[in-house]
Amino acid sequence: MRELAAQRTHDDTDAQLRAILRDVLGLKPRQVEAFTRATELFGALPELDSMAVAGLLTEIEDRLDIVIEDDEVDGEMLATYGSLLAFTEAKRAR
């Protein structure tokens, strides 16, 4: 049961995070759907400049009801879709 609930949270976070990236960065739905854990974000997506990072983080906070401290934000967290998803899931699990 617990595993099932955890899987559900994972799917939900995954879907919401994709929707946020699509909305915040104005990406095409098809592009966001094709993201894998290895897809590079910061430094690879031209849409994701440092202004956009701030907006992205605030939107993640508001939609997923979590608080992200600024000292938690670094290149590693935003490096790939997988690292951002793992960070967000860990925050929601708390």
Add this chain to the structure above:
Amino acid sequence: MKAIAWPCPAPGGTGEEFAVVAGPEDARSRVLIAPALFEEANKTRRLLAQVMRDLSTRGIASVLPDLPGCGESPAPLERQDLASWRKAMAAAARHFATTHVLSMRGGVAVAPRTGSGWRFEPIAARSQLRTLLRTRILAARDNGGNDSPARLLDEGRHHGLELAGYRLGPAMVIALEAADLSRTSKRPTVTVAELGGVPLWRNPEPDEDPALTGALAARIGRDIAS
């Protein structure tokens, strides 16, 4: 559509502010637009201009006033706070005899409370302040700086703060920090998700979205007609 000067109170101002007006002068329905705040105002300006044009083809007049200290305003931004912006918006509602209010994003914090209308993608001013602080901190960090939101806010409450090129006075920082979404919460919320489109204000290089502007104007027209 044209820009006109109108008599508006504002701390440090000349007694006159500017507004863009559109639509028939004798229109029965007149929409006051409370613009988005700070950099989001620039990103949504074109969207609003197109909505205003679309509304005028439906026989609906609209007015988009500058917030004192922003746009063409002669008043210094540093002297403004949410109270002076609310006064300006209330004065605009009276001067232009508007019947409805459309607030854009953070504009919900300054929209007059009376009258029916819509809240387009409302965001609490305190959330917007958080994004502005974060932008400044992340940008400074790229250059080796190390600052915290708490320290910046503390400085801002006492001495004001420059965020994303906007020089905010202490009263503005304090007011933004306290502003949630409870104001004008009776007005229905309109979202991009229900209209179809992307949130232009988040995009570093906002594109035009005729489908979104058309859908927003259509929704307003439909509500007014019913």
